[in-house]
Amino acid sequence: MEGREAGQVTHAVKSAFKAVYASTSRMLEEHGLHFGQHYLLLELWREDGQTVGGLTERLGVEGPTVVRTVRRMQSAGFVRREPDPADRRRVLVFLTERGRELEAVVPAGLESVARQAVAGLTTAEVDALLHTLTRVSSNLTSPPNCSAAPRD
Template sequence: MSQPKTEDTGDVSSTASEPLPTSVMAGPVSHAILRVARLHRMLASQLLRRVGLHPSQELVMMQLWERGPQRPTDLARLLGSDAATMTRTIQRLEKAGFVRRLSSPIDKRATIVEPTAASNALRQEVERVWLDLESSVAGGLTPDQQTEAIEVLSRIEDSLARATTHTG
């Protein structure tokens, strides 16, 4: 039995079966996405905190581990981030000792970000966090349901991407 949910205090006992507030009846899919995204980010944050990272920092690290040193602009493009957010993320990762910034050997005006030995030791832990997160997200779904969910989410993402290019 679920407890009643009050104002958005972080109470995660609310279930999808509870009636939607009348103010969101015009957008039930958007409301569901917001609820799921909030809970996903909350769980990701809890899991990542154990390894000393905040949500999205692990995505930067994954790119660096897989692709090697990158320019901040390339990281921002790969992750769909803006330059200012990427700069702050890199600064925080650098302060934590997980990345270092160097001058590009090709273009001295450009900066390259590379993972440190400390971050390389973190890689297995981050991969374990992602396995735990995936298990929480999709553990109750059959393989066919997981495939269907990915297809639906991909169509929603494409639709949102089109909408953002037309409203910008």
């Protein structure tokens, strides 16, 4: 891959991410959320009352990130923390009523952003995009193989 092509790839990925981030952030801000907090909500909507460690593992982020996010969301009234009755050293995170109410609007807002992002693409193009982005992510999280060239 020539330098110009590599620059085009990284620029296109960056531009797409920035656009999705901005659209998602605007939608979340309408509900008092910051980007990233929706991931924690999605996990708690699936299973309420999780440990911070469990959320860290499921979200694939560092523990301090989850702790800060939970504290911020607790201050905003979306979640509450309680000691785990089975092990008082652990903390369980629960949705508040306000956090539960967001389940009626946030997933639909995320769906709207996704639909806008792929507007005008065919089903086959969306499938190819998802496959390609998954490969790009895998390429960048696996051991480097810089000699690999794009396949035709």
